[in-house]
Amino acid sequence: xxxxxxxxxxxxxxxxxxxxxxxxxxxxxxxxxxxxxxxxxxxxxxxxxxxxxxxxxxxxxxxxxxxxxxxxxxxxxxxxxxxxxxxxxxxxxxxxxxxxxxxxxxxxxxxxxxxxxxxxxxxxxxxxxxxxxxxxxxxxxxxxxxxxxxxxxxxxxxxxxxxxxxxxxxxxxxxxxxxxxxxxxxxxxx
Amino acid sequence: xxxxxxxxxxxxxxxxxxxxxxxxxxxxxxxxxxxxxxxxxxxxxxxxxxxxxxxxxxxxxxxxxxxxxxxxxxxxxxxxxxxxxxxxxxxxxxxxxxxxxxxxxxxxxxxxxxxxxxxxxxxxxxxxxxxxxxxxxxxxxxxxxxxxxxxxxxxxxxxxxxxxxxxxxxxxxxxxxxxxxxxxxxxxxxxxxxxxxxxxxxxxxxxxxxxxxxxxxxxxxxxxxxxxxxxxxxxxxxxxxxxxxxxxxxxxxxxxxxxxxxxxxxxxxxxxxxxxxxxxxxxxxxxxxxxxxxxxxxxxxxxxxxxxxxxxxxxxxxxxxxxxxxxxxxxxxxxxxxxxxxxxxxxxxxxxxxxxxxxxxxxxxxxxxxxxxxxxxxxxxxxxxxxxxxxxxxxxxxxxxxxxxxxxxxxxxxxxxxxxxxxxxxxxxxxxxxxxxxxxxxxxxxxxxxxxxxxxxxxxxxxxxxxxxxxxxxxxxxxxxxxxxxxxxxxxxxxxxxxxxxxx
Numbered sequence: 001x002x003x004x005x006x007x008x009x010x011x012x013x014x015x016x017x018x019x020x021x022x023x024x025x026x027x028x029x030x031x032x033x034x035x036x037x038x039x040x041x042x043x044x045x046x047x048x049x050x051x052x053x054x055x056x057x058x059x060x061x062x063x064x065x066x067x068x069x070x071x072x073x074x075x076x077x078x079x080x081x082x083x084x085x086x087x088x089x090x091x092x093x094x095x096x097x098x099x100x101x102x103x104x105x106x107x108x109x110x111x112x113x114x115x116x117x118x119x120x121x122x123x124x125x126x127x128x129x130x131x132x133x134x135x136x137x138x139x140x141x142x143x144x145x146x147x148x149x150x151x152x153x154x155x156x157x158x159x160x161x162x163x164x165x166x167x168x169x170x171x172x173x174x175x176x177x178x179x180x181x182x183x184x185x186x187x188x189x190x
Numbered sequence: 191x192x193x194x195x196x197x198x199x200x201x202x203x204x205x206x207x208x209x210x211x212x213x214x215x216x217x218x219x220x221x222x223x224x225x226x227x228x229x230x231x232x233x234x235x236x237x238x239x240x241x242x243x244x245x246x247x248x249x250x251x252x253x254x255x256x257x258x259x260x261x262x263x264x265x266x267x268x269x270x271x272x273x274x275x276x277x278x279x280x281x282x283x284x285x286x287x288x289x290x291x292x293x294x295x296x297x298x299x300x301x302x303x304x305x306x307x308x309x310x311x312x313x314x315x316x317x318x319x320x321x322x323x324x325x326x327x328x329x330x331x332x333x334x335x336x337x338x339x340x341x342x343x344x345x346x347x348x349x350x351x352x353x354x355x356x357x358x359x360x361x362x363x364x365x366x367x368x369x370x371x372x373x374x375x376x377x378x379x380x381x382x383x384x385x386x387x388x389x390x391x392x393x394x395x396x397x398x399x400x401x402x403x404x405x406x407x408x409x410x411x412x413x414x415x416x417x418x419x420x421x422x423x424x425x426x427x428x429x430x431x432x433x434x435x436x437x438x439x440x441x442x443x444x445x446x447x448x449x450x451x452x453x454x455x456x457x458x459x460x461x462x463x464x465x466x467x468x469x470x471x472x473x474x475x476x477x478x479x480x481x482x483x484x485x486x487x488x489x490x491x492x493x494x495x496x497x498x499x500x501x502x503x504x505x506x507x508x509x510x511x512x513x514x515x516x517x518x519x520x521x522x523x524x525x526x527x528x529x530x531x532x533x534x535x536x537x538x539x540x541x542x543x544x545x546x547x548x549x550x551x552x553x554x555x556x557x558x559x560x561x562x563x564x565x566x567x568x569x570x571x572x573x574x575x576x577x578x579x580x581x582x583x584x585x586x587x588x589x590x591x592x593x594x595x596x597x598x599x600x601x602x603x604x605x606x607x608x609x610x611x612x613x614x615x616x617x618x619x620x621x622x623x624x625x626x627x628x629x630x631x632x633x634x635x636x637x638x639x640x641x642x643x644x645x646x647x648x649x650x651x652x653x654x655x656x657x658x659x660x661x662x663x664x665x666x667x668x669x670x671x672x673x674x675x676x677x678x679x680x681x682x683x684x685x686x687x688x689x690x691x692x693x694x
Contacts (some may be wrong), residue, residue, distance in 0.1 A: 002637065003571035004645040011652055017304075018582055026240060030607070105586035107552070160589055175665040182672040183648055188679035189641035190686065 021104060021149035024068060028056040029100035036094050036135070037076040043069055062098050062148050070144040074135035097134035098142075104150045109133065113159045119144050192283035193223040193371060194316075195303070199302060201249045202231030203610070209410035209460050210289045210319065212390035212504055214367050220388050223371055226281060227394040230302075233273050236399070237266045243309045247668050252297040254673045255329040261301075262265060271305040276313045285371070286313040288355075290321030293605070296330045296345055303354055318359035320429045322346030324606040328625045362415075385412070385436040389444070392452075408430075408458040409448060413441045413474070417462040419497060421523075422535050423566070425607035426462045430666040438473030446481055449490055459494025465504075466521070472508070479514035483671065491520035496558070498539045501546045511555040517556050519594060522547065524560040527580020528573035531566050536609070541580055552592040559662065561586065563599030564650055565643030567610070567619055567632040574646050578653055585657045595662040598650050600671060601643035603627040622685045628674060629682050631689050640682055644671060 007014040024042065030052055033036075038052035042060045042154065052074075074096050081094035101108045101115075108115050120143040121131040132140070146153040196211035211227035218225045238245040248266055251257045259267065278286065286306070288299055303315060326334060326345050336341070340348055346358035359366045361380035364387055369376045390410075397407045403458045416430035449455055465471050482489040492515075523542070526532055529540050551558055564577060604610050604619060605627055613619040614630075622629040629640045651668070654661050675682075 002645075003575065004640065004642060004649060007649050008645060011649075014649075015653070015656060018578055087637075102586075104412070105583075107586065107590040110590040151582070154589075155585075155656070158589060158658070160658060175668050177666060178668045178672050179648075179651060182644070182668055182675065185672060185675045185679070186641065186644060186648065187676060190683045 019149050019151050021062065021151065023062060024060040024070075024148070024150060025059050025104055025178075026056075026060075026070065027086055027100070027102040029102075030054055030056065031097035031134075032095075034081060034092065034094035036074045036096050038072070038074055038096055038135075040070065040072045042071075043067075066147055068146055068148050068150075071141050073139055073141040075139055077138040093136070095134060095136045103144070103154075106150070106154050108144075111158055111160060114154075114157065117159075118157050151165065192226055192281060193226075193282060194218060194285040194287055194367075195226045195228055195278075195283045195313075196287045196289065197227070198229040198231055198289050198291070199295055199501040200231050200234055200298045201252050202229070202234070203246070204231065204235050204460065205408075207395060207397070207400060207408070207410050208289060208291060209412060210291075210363070210389055211287075212392045212395065213387065213412075214363060215394075216286070216388040216391040217364055217373060218367060219391060221368055221371075226279075226283070227391075228277065229395065230270075230274060232396055232399045234266075234270050235401075237269050237273070240401075241664065242401070246669060249674060250666075250669050252301075253294060253329060253670055254677065255297075255332055256677060257673055258677075271302070274302055275309045275311060276307060278306065278313065279309075281487065283313045285316050286311075287316045287318065287367070290317050290319040290345070292319075292321045293324050293327040293345070295319070295321045296327040297333070298300055300330055300333055300354070314356040316351065316356075316357040316367075317346060317355050318363045318366075320425070322349075322358050323360055323429060324425065328627060331624075381431060383434060385434075385440070389448070406456050407454055408456045408493070409452070409454040410460050411441065411445060411448075411457045412436075412460045413464065413470070413494075414461045414466055416466075417445065417497075418466045419463075419538060420536055420609060421525075422609040422613075423525075423602065423605065425605055428607035430462075432693075435467055435470055438470040438475070439477060441470075442474045442477035442481070445478070445490055445492070445676075449488070455488060455490050456489065457492040459492060461494055463497045464492075464494040465499075468504075468508070472511070475511045475515035475517075477509075478516055479511055482514060484518055489516055491516040491518050493517070494521065496520035496522050498522050498524065498544050498547050500539055500543050504547070506550060508523075509550045509556065513554040513556050520551075520556065520558045522558050522560050524562050524580070524584075526562065526564075526566060526569065526573070527577035527583075528569065529576075530571045531569050531577075534568035535566060541576075541583075544580075545583060548587045548592060552587055552590055557592055557594045559595035559597065560593055561597045561599065562650075563602055564646040565638060567602065567604075567613070567635055567638060568628075569602070569638060570635060570645075571637070574649075577646075578650065581650065581653055581657060581659065585659065588657070588659050592659060596654065596659045597662045598647070598654055598664065598667065600667045601628065601640070601647050604630050620689065622681070624681050624685075625678055626676060627679070631686065639686055641686075644675065647671065 032052045032054060035051045040048040040058055043065060047058045047060055048056060048173060077094050082089050082090060083092040116131045119131050121129055122141045123129050124139040196214050198208045198211055215225045215227050235245050238248055248263050251259055287395060290299055310687060322345050325341060325347060326336060345599045346360060350358050357370060359376060359380060362382040364382050366376045366380040399467050414435035416433040418428040420427050445457055478490055524544050525535060527541055584593060604621055614621055617631050620631045632638055
């Protein structure tokens with residue numbers, strides 16, 4: 001049996017094989033102010049804990065784990081790290097702003113709905129609050145929990161559709177009828 | 191009475207304007223001739239009620255011999271031809287020029303010329319364009335009643351010899367059209383090294399009748415002819431010869447001038463590639479970037495075909511510069527996800543280079559569309575799986591919006607005028623007689639039959655859906671493939687059976 005025949009007869013298996021991942025790769029592009037301490041834990045293991053830099057990359061081999069939990073937060077911020085003027089305007093602050101949050105090449109920050117619906121954000125009292133693109137308070141925590149491989153979980157949970165209706169007429173036309181006809185007609189060929 | 195009418199005919203993409211009629215009109219007008227342009231593709235779209243699906247089905251008739259059309263579609267075609275006759279009755283002209291954009295235009299041209307003759311439309315018929323320099327497309331061999339010798343000749347030559355048309359201009363038409371109008375001899379093959387011609391005249395074009403993304407008109411512009419590559423599936427080198435290009439300054443100034451004159455700010459390069467020469471690209475981008483910085487409310491944007499170079503050949507500084515200059519929606523011929531296949535295609539690039547390119551496009555907010563296809567003669571099972579892996583690897587860029595469209599293509603075709611024809615001449619690739627472009631056999635890779643190629647095409651379609659990729663041109667390619675299988679399956683089966691029997 002040819003490879004393509006095997007694939008057609010069991011597309012799910014092929015899909016699973018193709019989308020297998022060995023590791024989680026997180027790439028962050030940050031705006032950092034006043035040398036904030038930053039920590040990333042994956043499945044309870046600390047993979048990063050130091051003064052945040054503008055770019056961070058961490059790798060985490062999945063091994064046999066299925067559920068993956070990523071937590072990241074700023075810590076060690078003192079009350080004196082925020083200085084305000086008489087009107088209450090912030091003059092100096094310690095913070096981390098997330099410019100880009102890339103997980104296995106998927107830029108999560110570009111998918112607004114996904115970022116706000118599927119990620120979790122907790123305050124220092126461990127209460128779930130609105131998801132922020134960074135950290136301005138001590139021990140506020142951004143959480144990403146998924147079932148690996150990330151790509152499959154992302155595709156299942158992303159609200160982006162494959163067709164952008166606002167684009168030109170060459171997209172958005174349904175080819176389903178002709179596609180299923182082609183699958184059927186394949187049997188006409190020896 | 192007009193001297194000449196320059197016409198564009200189906201098969202047409204309705205989100206693109208063909209510039210050749212406008213370029214030629216301006217040249218002949220400057221030399222004192224009366225000319226007009228007409229795009230009959232727009233009329234066909236109107237007759238289809240501007241319904242893209244119907245338009246694609248009707249246009250499929252021009253691609254496939256004996257294509258099955260229903261009553262409604264036949265009525266549309268009848269009205270289409272009657273409209274053409276009426277147009278030429280209202281606009282008599284000494285010459286009627288048809289732009290034969292590619293082999294896909296062959297059948298429409300033949301049918302239109304037939305209708306004009308039946309209705310005694312006066313005017314000598316002259317054809318030109320890339321499609322005259324290739325052998326006749328399979329879909330018209332029966333219409334033309336071609337013998338085996340005919341099949342080796344160029345389409346234009348055959349039509350002149352059979353007196354179907356009066357003249358054929360091969361190669362660049364800018365100077366040759368003037369020779370024709372002056373009754374001076376026209377060279378067998380015409381080439382021009384200059385781009386110094388008057389601004390194209392688009393006054394007859396009905397821009398609002400095309401289908402534009404976000405309703406923004408894209409104005410065509412030409413910066414070069416030919417290509418720096420020599421890919422085995424592509425006939426650009428055969429068509430244009432060596433790569434010729436304008437200075438970056440010249441192109442940028444023309445775009446700024448057109449933007450001021452007509453108010454259009456989106457441009458579409460007609461070139462085979464916009465980054466053939468890095469020096470003119472940098473010069474062009476520097477001028478436009480400066481213009482855009484100084485005109486934040488009237489920025490100029492442009493797109494075009496873009497060649498993916500090896501990483502070390504494209505310094506990172508180009509990307510922010512291109513973004514500032516207005517680059518968006520660049521079309522990259524990614525072709526295959528297998529380096530082995532890319533090597534055999536003579537693409538001189540790699541899958542890694544494509545991913546590097548996408549990373550930088552994403553970093554600098556430049557969007558692009560990717561063109562791919564399956565079933566190249568060198569594509570093995572392993573290569574095909576690698577192709578599927580490439581689709582997985584590009585998915586993040588589609589989800590971030592960097593890739594705005596992915597064309598999964600048809601299946602590999604062996605086209606006349608392409609380097610792969612050399613393999614046919616050497617007997618390494620064997621083309622069928624009835625559908626020579628699509629149905630062929632590779633002695634290197636006998637498993638890669640037409641059926642196998644269609645199966646692979648089905649798989650990538652399913653995969654692309656699972657990956658939620660923004661697929662473009664899906665219905666066009668699948669309709670063509672499906673019609674070919676439906677109408678030709680018996681012949682296709684016999685072709686491979688004969689090959690097996692002869693133990694090739």
